[in-house]
Amino acid sequence: MIEIALAFQDKDGQYAEHAGVVLASIFQHTSSPIHVHILHDISLTEDNKRKLDKLTTKHHHTISYYSITLPDDMLQVLANINSISVWTQACMYRLLLPALIPVDKIIYLDCDVLVNMDITDLWQVELGDKYLGAIWDQAIMEVAHIVSSKGLNPELYFNSGVILFSLNNIRQNSNWYVEMLNFLRTFPDVTMPDQDVLNAVFGGNYLPLDIRFNSFNMAIPDHDFNNKIVHFAGDKKCWNKDSPGSALYNQLLNLTPWRTFSTKLKRRKRKVSYVKRRFTGKSSSRKMKIVPMRISPISLSDLKLIRPIRRNKAILINTREQNQRRITRKKTATFMPKLDPRVQISLK
Numbered sequence: 544m545i546e547i548a549l550a551f552q553d554k555d556g557q558y559a560e561h562a563g564v565v566l567a568s569i570f571q572h573t574s575s576p577i578h579v580h581i582l583h584d585i586s587l588t589e590d591n592k593r594k595l596d597k598l599t600t601k602h603h604h605t606i607s608y609y610s611i612t613l614p615d616d617m618l619q620v621l622a623n624i625n626s627i628s629v630w631t632q633a634c635m636y637r638l639l640l641p642a643l644i645p646v647d648k649i650i651y652l653d654c655d656v657l658v659n660m661d662i663t664d665l666w667q668v669e670l671g672d673k674y675l676g677a678i679w680d681q682a683i684m685e686v687a688h689i690v691s692s693k694g695l696n697p698e699l700y701f702n703s704g705v706i707l708f709s710l711n712n713i714r715q716n717s718n719w720y721v722e723m724l725n726f727l728r729t730f731p732d733v734t735m736p737d738q739d740v741l742n743a744v745f746g747g748n749y750l751p752l753d754i755r756f757n758s759f760n761m762a763i764p765d766h767d768f769n770n771k772i773v774h775f776a777g778d779k780k781c782w783n784k785d786s787p788g789s790a791l792y793n794q795l796l797n798l799t800p801w802r803t804f805s806t807k808l809k810r811r812k813r814k815v816s817y818v819k820r821r822f823t824g825k826s827s828s829r830k831m832k833i834v835p836m837r838i839s840p841i842s843l844s845d846l847k848l849i850r851p852i853r854r855n856k857a858i859l860i861n862t863r864e865q866n867q868r869r870i871t872r873k874k875t876a877t878f879m880p881k882l883d884p885r886v887q888i889s890l891k
Contacts, residue, residue: 549653573658581609659768705757761776
């Protein structure tokens with residue numbers, strides 16, 4: 544069983560969708576059984592949980608939810624760190640994985656990555672006695688002087704967007720959590736809180752991994768995304784229209800429940816367009832001129848039933864007045880399945 548963790552706040556409802564696309568990208572390329580762990584706060588709605596459930600069970604995988612409340616001592620430390628408002632408290636959830644999830648190891652992924660490979664390749668990496676496996680940060684040299692001032696080595700500095708954690712190895716160091724808080728107390732001016740902490744506490748004992756497991760989009764020649772986990776770590780995220788990853792993101796979005804309504808709407812528009820061409824002889828792209836018509840009595844003998852278009856829909860044609868048409872429609876109700884009870888964990 545491959546263990547996958549994602550963490551996010553979802554105040555505007557967008558990040559649940561992005562998480563869904565990340566999962567769709569994994570499920571498309573990986574046949575091994577997967578258990579998904581979602582770390583979230585109260586902003587994740589029941590509707591978005593149902594969509595994540597639907598996506599996961601469709602591919603015969605499993606999912607758990609962890610409603611996170613940060614410990615008081617961590618909240619006190621974060622109160623003095625200005626950069627936390629840029630990244631949100633959700634960036635700190637990954638730091639708590641050893642205390643939250645009782646598994647030997649786990650893959651953590653940010654929500655701005657697209658997995659365009661079989662993630663089993665990453666899962667099967669042997670960590671030995673290392674705390675984690677990660678990939679060198681391909682943009683760190685732009686801020687090398689900043690991380691150096693925190694006692695961190697830019698040449699070895701890894702990115703926290705894709706990490707293979709050995710949770711058992713971390714738990715054997717009983718001071719791992721205290722060391723994290725001490726670093727944040729010593730350097731309240733950190734610009735990348737979670738990433739700097741992970742490098743400070745675990746950077747001396749981590750396994751550097753192949754760059755294909757966390758390839759920065761801006762560093763990939765010709766945007767060749769094949770056989771890579773692509774990380775859109777810059778300003779242009781994969782969901783932005785002008786991003787090189789936009790086409791792949793939208794392709795994956797179509798495989799998630801977040802695309803269901805839009806797809807149905809497009810089908811309806813295409814159908815209306817066909818009906819207009821079929822009975823008017825005009826392209827749907829032309830402007831239709833609407834002319835008021837005189838209404839005359841209609842007898843049953845003047846009506847002819849044309850073939851039904853789906854259930855509950857029909858077109859009636861007045862054979863006496865060929866220009867009079869009426870389309871009757873009935874709304875259909877959508878059944879929403881009951882939400883299964885899920886695990887809720889609050890860390891205090």
